[in-house]
Amino acid sequence: MFPQQSMMMFFLISIIFSILSFMFSSNLIMMKFSFIELNSSQYNLEIFIDWKLLSFISIVSFITANIMMYSESYMMDDINKKRFTMILSLFAFSMMWTVMTSTNMMSMLVGWDFLGLSSLMLIIHYQSLYVFNYGFLTFTLNRIGDICFIIAGGFMFNLGSWTLSFQQMNITLMFLIMAGFTKSAQIPFSSWLPKAMAAPTPVSALVHSSTLVTAGVILLIRINPFLQNKELSMYLMFISVLTMLLGSIAAMIDYDLKKIIAFSTLSQISFMMIILLMGSPNLAFFHLLTHALFKSLMFICAGTIIHHSLGEQDIRKINNLSNWLPLELTMMNISMLALMGFPFYSGFFSKDIMIEYMMNSNLNLFSIIILDISICLTAFYSSRLSIYLCWNNHMKLNLFNYITSMNEKIVMLMFSMFIIMSGSVISWIYLKKFFIENPLPMYLKLFGVWGSLMVMIMTFFFIKYMNFNNLFLLNLINSMNYLNLMFEYLILISMYISIKYTNLLENIWNKFFSINMINNLKMIFNNKLKFSPLPFMKNLLIILIIIITII
Numbered sequence: 054m055f056p057q058q059s060m061m062m063f064f065l066i067s068i069i070f071s072i073l074s075f076m077f078s079s080n081l082i083m084m085k086f087s088f089i090e091l092n093s094s095q096y097n098l099e100i101f102i103d104w105k106l107l108s109f110i111s112i113v114s115f116i117t118a119n120i121m122m123y124s125e126s127y128m129m130d131d132i133n134k135k136r137f138t139m140i141l142s143l144f145a146f147s148m149m150w151t152v153m154t155s156t157n158m159m160s161m162l163v164g165w166d167f168l169g170l171s172s173l174m175l176i177i178h179y180q181s182l183y184v185f186n187y188g189f190l191t192f193t194l195n196r197i198g199d200i201c202f203i204i205a206g207g208f209m210f211n212l213g214s215w216t217l218s219f220q221q222m223n224i225t226l227m228f229l230i231m232a233g234f235t236k237s238a239q240i241p242f243s244s245w246l247p248k249a250m251a252a253p254t255p256v257s258a259l260v261h262s263s264t265l266v267t268a269g270v271i272l273l274i275r276i277n278p279f280l281q282n283k284e285l286s287m288y289l290m291f292i293s294v295l296t297m298l299l300g301s302i303a304a305m306i307d308y309d310l311k312k313i314i315a316f317s318t319l320s321q322i323s324f325m326m327i328i329l330l331m332g333s334p335n336l337a338f339f340h341l342l343t344h345a346l347f348k349s350l351m352f353i354c355a356g357t358i359i360h361h362s363l364g365e366q367d368i369r370k371i372n373n374l375s376n377w378l379p380l381e382l383t384m385m386n387i388s389m390l391a392l393m394g395f396p397f398y399s400g401f402f403s404k405d406i407m408i409e410y411m412m413n414s415n416l417n418l419f420s421i422i423i424l425d426i427s428i429c430l431t432a433f434y435s436s437r438l439s440i441y442l443c444w445n446n447h448m449k450l451n452l453f454n455y456i457t458s459m460n461e462k463i464v465m466l467m468f469s470m471f472i473i474m475s476g477s478v479i480s481w482i483y484l485k486k487f488f489i490e491n492p493l494p495m496y497l498k499l500f501g502v503w504g505s506l507m508v509m510i511m512t513f514f515f516i517k518y519m520n521f522n523n524l525f526l527l528n529l530i531n532s533m534n535y536l537n538l539m540f541e542y543l544i545l546i547s548m549y550i551s552i553k554y555t556n557l558l559e560n561i562w563n564k565f566f567s568i569n570m571i572n573n574l575k576m577i578f579n580n581k582l583k584f585s586p587l588p589f590m591k592n593l594l595i596i597l598i599i600i601i602t603i604i
Contacts (some may be wrong), residue, residue, distance in 0.1 A: 075106035099157040117145040126458035144171040157496035176252040187248040193512040198235030237269030263345035268549030297323035301430035340403035347391035350468035354385040389435040399476030
């Protein structure tokens with residue numbers, strides 16, 4: 054009964070906050086509750102309510118409720134289904150708390166830490182050695198961002214306030230940017246994103262659509278007024294451009310269904326970062342909302358397809374879907390068309406304005422060329438995935454027929470309806486005052502549509518006559534240019550150093566100081582030990598070495 058109650062609660066939260074977002078579309082409310090005063094520093098719980106907060110919580114609640122409905126059938130035979138629902142609810146509430154308190158460092162840190170902890174518990178839900186390794190890698194890389202967050206909090210405590218309202222906070226700003234980049238899986242922290250695919254599909258649909266990977270984007274949206282340094286923004290933008298290109302190439306080459314969708318998420322998150330660093334947080338937030346909807350539908354359809362294929366995730370071995378899963382395949386194609394920005398899906402309304410804004414910016418030619426290539430590759434890997442799923446019928450015999458439950462069909466239809474409607478509704482309500490100085494002419498916009506169609510046709514012939522069978526290239530892309538090996542070696546080095554320090558303390562402190570000194574003191578007090586300078590000087594030297602080591 055608990056999953057149904059949680060699902061209804063999140064549906065109710067989504068309805069309430071969506072109504073409030075329409076009411077507060079042009080208003081802003083700041084609530085402050087004072088808790089602790091320490092010398093000149095105060096700890097206040099600050100809740101910043103605007104249309105971004107209300108609409109984001111509405112979208113997150115809607116996605117969480119649908120994923121819980123989907124989990125009812127997807128994890129029907131799981132004995133830990135109740136625990137899974139509780140952790141999923143904790144994960145969603147942690148994200149909501151992070152967004153609600155995103156102007157106060159200490160309050161935001163609570164939700165930030167719970168995001169990392171609950172994501173670890175969700176990723177290792179299917180308990181095995183390799184799943185635990187992937188979950189631990191994800192948790193470790195996110196802890197780097199948490200450490201940066203805590204250091205930034207220490208600098209802000211030195212300033213006397215936890216609120217993001219100071220102009221002279223350059224060092225603090227760098228640590229906050231580092232924390233946001235780790236959560237959003239930007240280079241060099243990109244390796245955890247495909248590894249998190251070891252989680253159940255409902256977790257992937259929530260983690261990679263509207264929660265964990267978007268926490269960094271939300272943080273940078275809140276500190277966007279401080280990102281006015283053009284040189285800093287250009288350096289950060291260059292990192293995001295490379296991350297977008299890396300994610301697009303990886304999605305173009307890989308054959309794992311869930312990893313392809315994860316790499317596309319990496320590409321789209323980087324696109325949001327680029328637009329955000331250009332100085333348009335509203336556009337980045339608009340694409341964040343639309344991306345959350347169609348990426349959730351994409352993961353849900355992928356989970357149903359994997360169930361039908363008895364756990365097979367290689368798109369070369371998934372076959373005959375047009376006969377057995379026509380509804381799921383149609384919903385998958387709808388989500389991929391939205392990802393490509395095909396008229397007139399939700400992705401079109403956000404991507405069209407973002408590309409037009411990018412063309413009117415003062416970006417250098419190199420970044421614009423890489424961005425255009427990455428956007429074309431989005432159409433390429435989406436078309437490639439669609440072709441493999443629709444026309445890969447090399448095996449006609451299927452001895453197992455997976456029957457899609459009614460819950461899964463309802464969830465897919467609800468998401469598809471929102472994908473078709475949400476883009477125009479959100480742009481009409483929230484972007485009515487957005488202005489572009491030099492809009493692109495109509496023939497250039499139509500060129501983008503015809504270019505997408507040409508890429509789809511080229512993809513068909515490319516798949517037919519070429520295959521990526523280079524094992525070195527596949528291994529390079531799957532390891533995110535060996536970034537995961539770098540962090541694995543860093544973890545091993547830190548464990549080696551900690552073991553050495555532990556052995557040092559055990560052998561010196563316990564053996565020479567604790568045991569020998571206590572025995573000598575006993576003998577001295579019992580008048581059984583004659584004083585000799587050599588052992589005394591030896592013990593004194595050991596004590597001095599230990600004190601220097603600790604200092």
